[in-house]
Amino acid sequence: MGELSGRKKGKLRWSKLYSFSCLRPSISDPSPVQKLFGQPGFSRVVFCNESQLHKIKPYKYPNNYISTTKYNFVTFLPKALFEQFRRVANLYFLLAAALSITSLAPFNPVSLIAPLVFVVGISMLKEAVEDWHRFLQDLNVNSRNVKAHTGNGTFINKQWQSLCVGDVIKVHKNEYFPSDLLLLSSSYEDGLCYVETMNLDGETNLKAKRCLEATLGLDEEPELKNFTATIRCEDPNPSLYTFVGNLEFDNKSYPLSPAQVLLRDSKLRNTDYIYGVVIFSGPDTKVVRNSTISPSKRSQIERKMDHVIYLLFSMLVLISLVTAMGCALVVKSDMVNWWYLRLQEGDPFFSPSKPFVSGFLQFIRALILYGYLIPISLYVSIELVKVLQATLINKDIEMYDEVTCKSVEARTSNLNEELGQVEMILSDKTGTLTCNQMEFRKCSIAGISYGGDVNEVDLAASKRINADMERYQFSFARSDSITESFEMLEFSVADISIQKAALGGKEDIDNLLTGNSRISHAGKESVIKGFNFKDDRLTGKSWIWTSNSYDMTMFFRVMALCHTGIPIEEDQTGKLKYEAESPEEVAFLIASQEFGFKFLRRTQSVMVLKELDPSSGFEVEREYKLLNLLEFSSSRKRMSVIVSNDDGQIFLLCKGADSIILDRLDDHGRSYQQATSSHLSDYAEDGLRTLVFAYRKLEVAEYENWNSIFTRAKTTVGPKRDELLESASEMIEKDLILLGAAAVEDKLQKGVPECIDKLAQAGLKFWLLTGDKKETAVNIGFACSLLGHNMRQFHLSLSKEVENSNQVQAMKDDILHQIESFSLAMSEERSKNAPFALIVDGKALEIALRSDVKNHFFCLAVNCISVICCRVSPKQKALITRSVKAYTGRITLAIGDGANDVGMIQEADIGVGISGMEGMQAVMASDFSLPQFHFLERLLLVHGHWCYKRISKMILYFVYKNILLGLTLFYYELYTAFSGEVLYDDWYMVLFNVMLTSLPVISLGVLEQDVSSEVCLQFPALYQQGQRNIHFSWVRIIGWILNGVVTSLVILTMNIRILSPTAFREEGDVADMAHLGAITYTCVIWTVNCQIALIISHFTWIQHVFIWGSILSWYILLLIYGALPPSYSNRAFHLLVEAIGPAPKYWMVTLLVVVVSLLPYIIHLVIQRTFYPMDDHVIQEMKHFRKDIMDNAMWLREQNNSKTTTHVGFSARVEAKISRLKQQLHHKKA
């Protein structure tokens, strides 16, 4: 059957059916661009089918290999090194390492070089691994196969990368074009083919491309054997919608237009195969030219971290200056007299005669010495932690989509913590919020509404009301009235058990929940794809007994005949599948099939239906002669077919937007208008897309008369053609008789309204950017509860006259005027706390984003609850994103699935791609890819929140611990006459960041959870901590710096005070430099590790092992280091075993100093928790006391209290529904 219909379909000449776009008279006069060929910019010459000619210059073009890698084997080392040393900190350490070879350095060279090599090495390894992944991805694309012509009329598989310009290839249905092609011929007789350009511009409707008449004949493989032609065309450029060129074939020259060009990464649809010639390949293709190098993004925290590093640098310079000045002073005044130094021998570092030189040298030495202030391992630790975080995000089973078998993928690990700070979400519609799949949901025929089971909003509302009822102890008798009120919900088909579950007040909440999930599942997963409709009145055959069965028959006929679809194949149950230009039509065709009006086949002029005859109740096959097809266009907003049935009766069947059709009704055709209108508004409220069906019976004479006018218009050549066609159709599409309306649902992705609801509660704002038309966008706005009926909608669009005038100034004035009036309205109504929504048209947006209007526009827009931009081009999406970012300074997240979202995804602070769909462009450009939109909730609220807290805590702790160590060195300098002597052994310090303190902070960065993931989701308000950035504010940063300053002072002075000058052991031994160093260092290690134990609020065994293990490792290190021969261990030789270990004072000092140095922080923490607790503190405490289990009411109350009232989202709709129901209840009582 499939084979059969395929061939049949191939014979169709679409140009005969279509009135507006097809069968354009070919323009014969040579256009002025012809002269341009051969000139610069138009120099490309392609020898079709002779790709060997392109092997030599000047016609040598790049092959079809595409590379997105950053490095290759040769460039990796220099490039990656350059990248590494662009970081100030790394550059500093490079200089320090270079200086370490000189006598300037206070440490030995290895201890300076080794950490740097380690740190840079790890970062470079990460780069290499990432680039390798990119390479593998490229390889995957490059090695796809396509059928290419070999020269003797046969086609063999060839890899994409080996395609050359001039190759003739054959692309089959649902395959991607490997490069930019010139269409030679297609499986259709008239060389038409359909292309889906979703990856290029995100538009989901199919586009028709048409080959030249001249190449029509090349549709068989043997024909191509001897085919040669030359194409002269423009040079490669990024413009997707233009193409200039001509084809020299058979000694004739034919002009080429974009209609003949098939672009790489678009997909062949509805067409069995095409033949094409490669004109642009690889890097020359338009889509590659269009792709911008994805900018490397850095998170806000990381940018702020740079400032912290600068602050530390200035601290470093400051204390180095102090040291240098101190040194110069001491050298000049006192040191001369220190005979034991023998300064007269001449030492540039301490030269009393040249104190400034000494001071300067000491300054440099101090810069290296205090380098411990700069956390060298911070970058590498953060990178490591982020990679681990990303791994955990990827592994989260809660974000695994079983349908597509894909899970969340953090493609760059740079932005994990940024996820916790997002304030604006810019979302694409198709494929992101919606599945790009239409489902037939409801219809209103002859004034009666059919279909429509319970939706989630109704359920949630009824559940809440029930809960309320129960709470207020309604008597059982009164619950009758409640039941009545629910009958008004039009539970027309809801099965009884659902009603029971929803109404049975006695059942507990758990039961309700499970019941609900069952319902929503049953509702979601319709057995038939595209048909989610339950109403026995229609799906059974009982409707044929109703009084108005004629209208119903007509309704179904319109549904089955007024379209451009084709049946393609039959499944096992005998049901047909359809293909059409828009998914809506497919939904209608499937629905009409279900209702008993099966569209069987289409030939050039006949459409065959198998329809239910209401008079007999049997199915009969009927043929309709298709006379004319007035196709859909966005300006007409309607589509009509003119058909004649077996009896010769001629009908005009029309479907279209309500605003258009209702105006064109006959006075006698308005009998159902009122009922239909009210149904229409009901449907629209549920976010359904509605179409109104109408028909008209034509007299033969009238038709003949009109047809002649129409045919004349159709064959007109010239610019007036469209106008003539338009007016011709106006003439016939009038005096219609209304049949009813049908509502299809642009099926939302799973969990979208709930997700938006949660995100709104977390304080996120939502902007919807879509290429779709306004009506669709608004529909979706309602469906995913971005719009509500209590919202005041502002529609910003250009008026017709202004738009036509095409004068920028006038447009500006118009927009400004509108914005002003909206702002005025807003300030008037602000007091009433009414929510506002802004809906912007693409044209208007273009004006509104101009620099002088922009501020007004954003001023209005940020005050609106939700903003919907429709008819937005990919460029504009990126522009809006950039402007929103710049204007609000907030962190934006862009989410989309198609190539049209790439710009926006790259522009936003965080780009998220939906990976469930076929196209990969968005995913490739994104920072995170999700298989489902609703995973965004968990990604942001749980992982974002965690990562934000982890990274900020981690950085602050890093700063603290390095200041702590660095400053003890500085304070000690004061005791050594600024001579640059170091208290600790070199190796102690090298291992400080590498071993002794690194693992706990990494475990903090990877595993810390302030609250569990469930709580994160229960209290979305916690997310606002990230938005307000309270965990990485300057107050906190300074606080931690001060903590480090104070703690280091405490540690060093207390040690000195306790250990000198008297003996520290029973035997009377005094502590020398080695002992004091080791004891002080012990205190440092204990303090920093205990400090992190205070920061961490979530201890698994890993944290325990790391923290206490780090402390233990210090003693082990001392033991091992001390056991080495003295030539290696020098001062540390036998230190622990012989000297400090047996001394009780050593252990007592450690205990005292650690407690004292942690006390300030503990007291701060206690005061904060007791008197100024933050949300997470409260929740932690409640969790700790198991309030969530013991006192559920309190737990839920807290949850509700923490919720900010939002005007968008699911819960807002539930609120609205409840208030409506209550009103109705009151009404009824009264």
Add this chain to the structure above:
Amino acid sequence: MDADGGSASAVGIEGRPVSLHSGQPRALYQFTQQSLPACKPVLTPGWVIATFLLIGAIFIPVGLVSLHASQNVVEIVERYDAECIPEKYQSNKVAYIRDSSIPKNCTRYLKVHKHMKAPISVYYQLDNFYQNHRRYVKSRSDQQLLHGLKYNDTSSCKPEQLNNGLPIVPCGLIAWSLFNDTFNFVRRSEEMKINRKNIAWKSDRDHKFGKEVYPFNFQNGTLIGGGKLDPRIPLSDQEDLIVWMRTAALPSFRKLYGRIEEDIDADDVIVVHLSNNYNTYSFGGKKKLVLSTSSWLGGKNNFLGIAYIFVGSSCIFTSIVFMLLHVKNPR
């Protein structure tokens, strides 16, 4: 302060099914799902009060014990650098100390107020002497100290590395500036024995200073720093040198001179015959002689005990304040 809340809530156990089919161990699964069992200590008022009370309860006794130990130590400190200069040289101390022809003998009387139990450590204390100066600290060769003349590279010893073209053993500024005051103690006209052995760390004697290394060419130059060494005694037995070579961490330091291994009664007067050779006058340093007994905590230093008591009592105070606050307005 790592008081666990004790609520080791095993999050991963309930609810989520552990994917057994994939064969990954349970712990790994819990790790990747971030649901490892964890204890989540929370600083609740109860814990705060208890913790502070606990710290106080531990610290105050510890403080009292260590303060007591420190108080029991008897310490006699005698500054002698100024007094040991004859009247006529008072105005020019440096000239006096540099003039080797003048005898530097000096006698001091130490009054003992409290019974001193053996062993009594004898220290000399130098103030304002920067043994921790970088130039000074680096000017030594550990290899040479261990291997003697066999080890040739003494560049680190600059500027005291060669004399008359011959290497110096021990080289470097530290050894060169060896402290050379000597002390003799007489009690009731009977000389007290000072044990000058075992004053250096055993590890130094055994592993850092060569048993076969003898001083060579030491203090032979034009510039004489401090003390001289007996060239017949190997470095490993020159304990004065070993002690001196252990550079002090701070500009004011004590070094062990020897131990008196007999008790000294209260009100005894000890006559100290000392030779005041070491030059601290040019840089205004002080020289002190210290006699001290020791406790299990070492020498006399009240700071540790006082600090413990102070921290302990402040913790108790804080905990009481929090307790009152908590009683007044509980959560």
